[in-house]
Amino acid sequence: MKHKETTWGWMLAVDFFFAGMGGAMIALAGISYLFFGDALTATIGNFIGPIFVAMGAGFLVLELGRPLQAWRVFMNPKAILTFGAWNMTLAIGFGFVFASFRIASLPWAGWVWAQQITAVSSIITGLIVATYPGVLLGRHNARPFWTGPGIVSLFLLSSLLTGLAAHDLANSLFANTTNFSKLLAGLLVLQVVLWGLYIYMKCTGTTNREATIAQQWVNGDFAVGFWAILLGLGSLVPLIIYLLPSNPIMTLAGILVLLGGAWMRWMVVKSGEYRTWLPGEEFYLSRLPRGDEEFLKALK
Amino acid sequence: MARYAMVLDTRICIGCHSCTVACKINNDLPVDMIYNPVTTIGPTGVYPNLHMTHIPLLCMHCDNPPCVDACPTGASQQREDGIVWVEDEKCVGCKACVMACPYGARHPNLEVGIVQKCNFCMDLVDAGEEPHCVKTCHQRARIFGDLDDPNSEISLLLNSERSVRLLPELGTEPYVFYIMD
Amino acid sequence: MINGVNLNQDGVEIKKSVCYFCHNNCGLLAYVKDGQVLKVEGDDSYPVNQGALCSRGNINHLFLNHPNRLNHPLKRVGARGAGEWEQISWEQALDEIAAKLSELKDEFGAETLATAGGTLRTDDWARRRFMNLFGSPNGFHNAHLCWIPTFMVETAIYGWCPFEIDMGNSRCIVLWGQNPGASSMPEMRHLSDAKKNGLKIIVIDPRFTETAAKADLWLPLRPGSDSALALAWLNVIIWEGLYDQQFIENCCVGFDELAQHVREYTPEWAAPLTWLDPELIRAGARMYATHKPGNIQWGTAVDQIGKPGGATMHARALLRALTGNLDAPGSDLLTGPAQDFITDEEMEANEWLPDEQKAKQLGSDKYKLTTWEGYGRIAEITRSVWGKAPTAEWMCEAHPPTVFNAIITGQPYPVKALITLATNPINSYGQTSQVIEALRKVDFHVSMEYWMTPTAALADYVLPAASTLERPTITSTYGCSDFLLASQRVVQPLHERRTDYAFWRELALRMGQEEMWPWENLEEANYYRIYPLQYDVNSYDEFVERYRFHFPEREYYKYGRLGFATPSGRVELVSNTLAELGYPAMPTYVPPAENEVDDPELAQEYPLVLTSRGGIMPYHHSEHFQIKEIRFLSHEPHAQINPETASKLGIQEGDWMWIETKRGRIRQKAEVTQAVHPKVIATERGWWYPERKAIEPDLAGCMESNGNVLTSTAEEHCDPMGGSWANRGLLCKVYKTNGKDGM
Secondary structure (H helix, E strand, O other): OOOOOOOOOHHHHHHHHHHHHHHHHHHHHHHHHHHHOOOOOOHHHHHHHHHHHHHHHHHHHHHOOOHHHHHHHHOOOOOHHHHHHHHHHHHHHHHHHHHHOOOOOOHHHHOHHHHHHHHHHHHHHHHHHHHHHHHHHHOOOOOOOOOOOHHHHHHHHHHHHHHHHHHHHHHHHHHOOOOOHHHHHHHHHHHHHHHHHHHHHHHHOOOHHHHHHHHHHHHOOOHHHHHHHHHHHHHHHHHHHHHOOOOOOHHHHHHHHHHHHHHHHHHHHHHOOOOOOOOOHHHHHHHOOOOOOHHHHHOO | OOOEEEEEEOOOOOOOOHHHHHHHHHOOOOOOOOOOOEEEEEEEEEOOEEEEEEEEOOOOOOOOOHHHHHOOOOOEEEOOOOOEEEOHHHOOOOOHHHHHOOOOOEEEEOOOOEEEEOOOOHHHHHOOOOOHHHHHOOOOOEEEEEOOOOOOHHHHHHHHOOOEOOOHHHOOOOOEEEEOO | OEOOEOOOOOOOEEEEEEOOOOOOOOEEEEEEEOOEEEEEEEOOOOOOOOOOOOOOHHHHHHHHHOOOOOOOOEEEOOOOOOOOEEEOOHHHHHHHHHHHHHHHHHHHOHHHEEEEEOOOOOOHHHHHHHHHHHOOOOEEOOHHHOOHHHHHHHHHHHOOOOOEEOHHHOOEEEEEOOOHHHHOHHHHHHHHHHHHOOOEEEEEOOOOOOOHHHOOEEEOOOOOOHHHHHHHHHHHHHHOOOOOHHHHHHHEEOHHHHHHHOOOOOHHHHHHHHOOOHHHHHHHHHHHHHOOOEEEEOOHHHHOEOOOHHHHHHHHHHHHHHHOOEOOOOOEEOOOOOOOOOOHHHHOOHHHOOHHHHOOOOOOOOOHHHOHHHHHHHHHHHHHHHOOOOOHHHHOOOOHHHHHHHHHHOOOOOOOEEEEEOOOHHHHOOOHHHHHHHHHHOOEEEEEEOOOOOOHHHOOEEEEEOOHHHOOEEEOOOOOOOOEEEEOOOOOOOOOOEOHHHHHHHHHHHOOOHHHOOOOOHHHHHHHHHHHHOOOOOOHHHHHHHOOEEOOOOOOOOHHHHOOOOOOOOEEOOOHHHHHOOOOOOOOOOOOOOOOOOOHHHHHHOOEEEEEOOOOOOOEOOEOOOOHHHHHHHOOOEEEEOHHHHHHOOOOOOOEEEEEEOOEEEEEEEEEOOOOOOOEEEEOOOOOOOOOOOOOOOOOOOOOOOHHHOOEOOHHHOOOOOOOOEOEEEEEEEEEOOOOOOO
C-alpha cells in the first residue's frame, strides 16, 4: 500500500493559483487598455498573464493520473471542468494575442479594432478563469468547506489581488513604476473582511459538517495557516507596506500577496479532503495501514 | 427496464469483512483500494448495556450522481438500469468525481492512473449473476436486485421494512438502502 | 469474461474443493486450466456455506500461489535458527529422517518420538497410523484446548458428544464462550435465520462480541468463572422445578443426589464469583429451560480456562440432561459414530500399539480422560453400544506441555525427536517460554509447513506441505460425525510440495510398514473409506463429482432403541465412568486458574483479569499474517481495555501497551472499548510478524505480541480431567510502553 493522494493534491492548488492570477492579469490588461489608456501595465506583465494560465494548465495536466490523455477533458459539454478547460484555452489564446499588440514589429500592431475586440474577449475569458476555481469548488455538496456561493467571491478577489500584484511587480521590475498600491491596499482590507466573515458564517450559520471543518481554521489544524500566514503575512503585512508613504520594500509586499494567495489555495484544496464521514468511517480509516508499514513492503 | 439497487440489512451484518475481501480479490484491486468497507459503530452505551452495529458501505449508485456530472471526459456514466460506472479507456484520472462523491466511493488507482469504483459487478449482473459481495456474504445481509420488479426480493423487502439512506439531504437519491435495528 | 478472466474459455475445468482455513470447511469451486487456478468461489450446492465465503475463503488461490510458500525440502546447514538452509531432494530428506528415527528408537524407545499436527490441516489418521505402527503414543494437537475434553466428558455422561445441533427446530440456543459472528460464519447464518423465527439466543462471554450484539441475553461473566455459572444454572433448573421430569425418570440416574449436591450453588452464591447479577443468572437458566427444545452450543472458551474446565463441562453437560434436550427434535443430537463408512478411528490402527506403549503416553498419569486410560475405557463402552469408538487422534493424545517438559528435562523419559506438521507451537501452544525452550533443545526436529514459521525456523529439516487445493479432503467432524462431505484435489501439489499422507507413507515404507499402507495416494485411501456406502462410483473423484456428500437419514431418540453408551445404559447424572477414573462423579465448584479470592497477594500485583480472545477476522489461530490482501483489515495486534481503566492508566486508543502476567509480557495496541468489564483485558492471540526474518533471536517477532507468552501450562493451572491449560481467567497487569516504538 503506497501512501498516496486520494483527493486533489498540491498541484491543483498551484494550478488554481497560477490560473487565477494569470486570468486576472489578462482581464486587467484588457481593462487598463480599454479604460485607462494602456499605460498601467507593462508589456512583460501582459505576456506573463497567459503564461501563468498556461503554467496552471500544465500543473493541472500533471495532476492527472494519465497526463497523455489530457485532451479527453474537453469531451463532456455538461461538465463544469470541460467548460473550464475550454475557457482556459481561449483565455491563453486571447491573452497572448492581446499582449502581442504591444510588439510594434508585428503586422497587426496597429489594428485598433482588432485590439479592442481582443481586449473585450480577454476581459471576459480572463475573469472567468479568475473566478472559475471558486465556482468549481462551491458546487461540491460533498465537501463541506467548499460548498456554497461564498467561496466564489473569495477566489475572484484573490485572483484579482494576485493578478494586480503581479502586474505591479512587473511594473516595478521592468518599468520602474507602481500604479496599484492603493487599490491593492483596498483589496487586502476586503480579503481580511471576507475571509473573516466566511469562516464565521461556516462556523455558526450552516450545517454541522461545515462548522466542523471551519473550526479547524479557527483553532485546529489550519489555524496557524489561517491566522498567521493568510491573514497576517499574506494580508496585513503587505497592507501596511502598501500604506506606507515612502516605500522602499514595495516588491516585498507584492511577493507576500502572491505567497498569501498561493497559500490560501493550498489550504482550501487541503480542506477539501474532509468529507462528511459516514457512520463509523473515521474509525475504520484510522485502523487501516498508512502505507509505509513493514508488512506492505516486505511481503509480496 | 431494470433499476438495480442494494439493501444492507444491518440487523444481521456481523462485520466480518468478507465482502470487502471478495470484492478486492475478484476485482483485482490494489491493497489500498476498498470499494466496500464495513464500519463498526460502537459498542455504544456503558458496560454492560451496549449496542453495536456494522455498516457496509459501497457506491450508492445514486439516481442523481454528482460524480457523473463532474466528469469532464464522459468516462463516468450511468446506465439506464441505474448502474454508475467508469469507462476505463476514457478516464484521465482528474479526480473530479472523487471530490464530487459524498460517499467516498471513488478510488484513484495509482497503478493505472485512473479512478475506479464499484459498478455492482455489472459484468456478473449482465450475465445473470449476483455481485461478488452479495454472493460471498454468509449472513445474506446484502440483498441485490431490481426495484422495477415489484416481486423481486429487494422490492418486497423494502416494502415491508423501514429503511434509510445515507446523506439524503444532499439530493443524490441513493439507491442503496439500509435496514436498521 | 469476468473481471479479466475468461472462465468460459476452452479447457477450464471446475473442481469441487473445500476451504481449509477453519473448521467449517466451506465448499469451494475452483476454476482450473493447465494446472493454474484461475479463480475460486463458494459452492452454491454445498450445504455448509451455500455459496458464501468469508474473507479467508476468498484468498484460497492466493494462499496456493503465494511467493513466500515453502516449495522444496530444506536441510539446516548453519546453527539452529540461523536461517541457513540447503535445498535437498525428498529422497535424501526421507532417507535421512527415517535413519535418524530408527537410530533414536533403538537407543531411547519408540516413545522418544513426539509429533504435533495442525488444526485439520492434515490427515490425522495417517499420522496416528504411522505412530501406532512405529510404537509411540506421543502424538498430539492443540486438542486439549479445542473441544476434545468437552467431547470426552459428555461421552462419559451420555455415551456420545451431542455436537450435532438441530437448530432448525430449536427455540433457544446457549452460546457458551462461542462467537460464531467472528469464527463460524455458516453457524451465524443459521442463527440469524432461526432468530427471525423466534429463536432465543443467550451469549455467555466476558466480551460484547459480534454475536453478543445480536443476542437476546448477554451474560458477561468474569473470565474463567464458568463453573460457578453452570452450577447455579443447575440449581435454578432443579430447585425452580424447570427440569424435564419425564426424561429424568425414564432416561437418567442420580437425580436426587444431584439435586442435593447443587442445593448450595444458588445464583446469590455465584454472583460474586461470576460478577453477574443473580437475577441475570436466573433469567438465563429460565430462558434455556423454558424454551424447549433448545441447544447448548460448544465453544472453545471453556476448553481454555484450564483448571476449572472439566468441572465446568461436566456441569454444563448435565443442563442438557435435566431439560431433556438430548436427541429430541430441535435439541442436541446424539448421532453416534458413522455406521456406513470407514471412520478415522478405523483407519488409525490403534490395535497395533502395544499396551505397554499406551501406558507411556505423556500426561496419561494425570489427565486420564483424554489419554489412553480414560479414552480406552470410554471407547470400550461406546463400542458395546454404537459398535464404534471416537477417533483416537484428537481424543486420546499426549499432553503437549508434558511433552515439552519431557524434552527440556528428560523426565519421565527423554523425548529426542519431534515432527511438527502445519502447526506453529511457538505461537499456538501455551506458555511460549516453555515451548520455545523445548524447540531450541530437542535433538531432532522435522517441520512440514506451508511457511517458514518461527517453529519451522528452529527445525533441522523443513518439508513443503501441500495445502487445501492440492489435496482431497473428507470432512467428518474430526472423524466423529455420522455424515461426511467430500472434496477433490484441484491441482497436483505445486513445486515439490507433498501431502502429509505422502510424507507418512514414504516414511512408513522406509521403516518396514509396507503392508499397512496399501493406498498409494489419498484418493485411493478415501475411496476405500467410502466404498461401504455403496454408491455407484468407481473412484473417490467420481463420488465427489456426482454426490459430494453423504448424510444418513436422521433418527431422533436413538436411545429408545440403543440405550445410552454408559455403564448404566442411562444418562448418568452421577457418573460411574468419571468416578471410576478417580474424578468427582458430580461437578463441584473449581475457581478460575488465577483469581483474586484465592490469591489476593497475586491480585495486588496483577489486578486485572486476562482473557485470550478466540477468532479474530481475518486470522485463524496464528495464520495468514503473510497475506496482505487480508492483513490490511487488522494489521496490528489489539487488546481490548475498558475506557475507565485506560484513563486511569493514561492509555489512549491506539497506544502500545504492555500486558504482563507472571509468565512474561507482550505488547499490543489499546482498543479502548466498552466491550469489556473495567477489570478485564482481552488480548489477541497468535501474533507473529512474517515481514521480519525468522532467525534467532527474534524469530519473526514471535514473542513480541504473542498472547501465549501470557498463558499458563503449570500443572496447578491444568484441568485434572482433560488436561487443558489456562488461556483465560488469569491475572495480569497493563501499562503504557515507553518511547516511540514502545520497546
